[in-house]
Amino acid sequence: MLSETGRSAEYRLASFKTNTVNSDSVFVILSFSGGGTRAAAFSYGVLKELSNTRITAAGKDRRLLDEVDIISSVSGGSFTAAYFALYRDRLFEDFEKQFLKKNVELGLALRVFAPWNWPRLASPYFDRIDLAAEYYDALLFHGQTFNDLVEARRRPYVVLNATDMSLGSRFEFKQEQFNLLNSDLGSYPISRAVAASSAFPILLSPLTLKNYPKGTNYSEPEWIDAAIDPETKVKNPRRFRSAQIARTYENAETRPYIHLLDGGLSDNVGLRGPTHSILSTDGQDSILRMINNRQIRKVAVIHVDAKTGSVPNWDRKKRAPGLVGMISTVTSAPMENYSEETIQSLNEEIKMQFLQPRKTEQSFVKWLQQHCPDAAWPQSLPDLDFYEIGVSFDDVESAADREKLKALPTNYHLSNPMVELLEETGAAVLRNSADFKRLVRDLQ
Amino acid sequence: MEYVKVIFSEDRQVLVDGEECGTTGETLEVDEGVHRIKLDGPQNYSPTFRRPNVTGTTFAAPMEVSFEEN
Numbered sequence: 091m092l093s094e095t096g097r098s099a100e101y102r103l104a105s106f107k108t109n110t111v112n113s114d115s116v117f118v119i120l121s122f123s124g125g126g127t128r129a130a131a132f133s134y135g136v137l138k139e140l141s142n143t144r145i146t147a148a149g150k151d152r153r154l155l156d157e158v159d160i161i162s163s164v165s166g167g168s169f170t171a172a173y174f175a176l177y178r179d180r181l182f183e184d185f186e187k188q189f190l191k192k193n194v195e196l197g198l199a200l201r202v203f204a205p206w207n208w209p210r211l212a213s214p215y216f217d218r219i220d221l222a223a224e225y226y227d228a229l230l231f232h233g234q235t236f237n238d239l240v241e242a243r244r245r246p247y248v249v250l251n252a253t254d255m256s257l258g259s260r261f262e263f264k265q266e267q268f269n270l271l272n273s274d275l276g277s278y279p280i281s282r283a284v285a286a287s288s289a290f291p292i293l294l295s296p297l298t299l300k301n302y303p304k305g306t307n308y309s310e311p312e313w314i315d316a317a318i319d320p321e322t323k324v325k326n327p328r329r330f331r332s333a334q335i336a337r338t339y340e341n342a343e344t345r346p347y348i349h350l351l352d353g354g355l356s357d358n359v360g361l362r363g364p365t366h367s368i369l370s371t372d373g374q375d376s377i378l379r380m381i382n383n384r385q386i387r388k389v390a391v392i393h394v395d396a397k398t399g400s401v402p403n404w405d406r407k408k409r410a411p412g413l414v415g416m417i418s419t420v421t422s423a424p425m426e427n428y429s430e431e432t433i434q435s436l437n438e439e440i441k442m443q444f445l446q447p448r449k450t451e452q453s454f455v456k457w458l459q460q461h462c463p464d465a466a467w468p469q470s471l472p473d474l475d476f477y478e479i480g481v482s483f484d485d486v487e488s489a490a491d492r493e494k495l496k497a498l499p500t501n502y503h504l505s506n507p508m509v510e511l512l513e514e515t516g517a518a519v520l521r522n523s524a525d526f527k528r529l530v531r532d533l534q
Numbered sequence: 535m536e537y538v539k540v541i542f543s544e545d546r547q548v549l550v551d552g553e554e555c556g557t558t559g560e561t562l563e564v565d566e567g568v569h570r571i572k573l574d575g576p577q578n579y580s581p582t583f584r585r586p587n588v589t590g591t592t593f594a595a596p597m598e599v600s601f602e603e604n
Contacts, residue, residue, distance in 0.1 A: 312553075
């Protein structure tokens, strides 16, 4: 619970200042999708490639990896994101051995079936998700909390995403979200946040958070009051809905507990949060406000999507799929369908909301200079270069490799050759991307 | 996207919904809908805040939100 006197140094973007290593001349956002070890290894490959890419930022030669400002992750991608945020380049020394090439599923199963855990599991307040969090802590995170990330004060700022089971909406592990629960994220273990982000329904149980009553010193964020205005409801229903959702957490009487599941159920590419930050001034981590503050000139979004797109063979049989097939559809299909829309939406919104107005203004200025050379038009919109870079199996050059990767299951145990193929492919797809090449060229 | 320009007699940081968001005299990009706008720094202006419904604007014709010096 938050102390009466105030909050600890907050887990928010502003707490992670730019420094001599990371400048704001280019603002780099990564999003890592869900997909178990498949996603973790694929995103690892992307980080490796960023580490091998040299650029010039703020007059200094550095790695593009050092310019990464935000990583938004879901499920399998959250393991890589959290490990990198905590341990930085140690990721490239031991993450493969500690996690990617480990049979994590076996480790989890052994814990579930270990007799000494049965009395604990018999309790209604201790379940498979708690065992999973303990296992991830022993394996990777060793008691580290969000305070450890804040104290290090180095970007990237990692946002681990889960899903609010009651509302079906995104739940981000940020202090801003925890403020609504009157709770301190700083002392919360990273292992539990990663467990929540990857709590695949049915196989794992939901993770539960306590929603504390708001005391007299609680003050509602101003954006909620503005966004919940009836006039906002008419003009911007999406913004209104965000405020409605935020308000549900403020009422600890009707919602004393929040149950979280895999972030993939609300956003399997981890891109909705960054998209919202770019297009809205709402919230503490708004990138649009940084653009208005003239702090950012270039924004690069690299979305890493380990989606398979494999089609089951049920339609070849007259007999309808059984229980396992139905569960698989109910849990996986929404995640996969929503991912396409999320990426498309980012693309369209950025074009329409940012790029088109700037293009229009530039054309107008040119026309004015040609036809009315004495008229002055002070530029109103700040210059902004935007790079949207997709990394997915669809972009794998070799058809054979593409088929192999798309056939991979969503689990936490892959063969070593598959892990290595995923790593190499993540790196190669990024390296060969035309948009990535354009970004690197513009940063030389 | 909608556009707003905050007018005041001196250069001041603008606060949109409680957070820093550009400066006076500049065209600011905000999402459509109601926003609470005030100025950072000394409270030598009135009203203390404005709460416009920012809609129907363009970058060429932003909504102007004015504050008067006390």
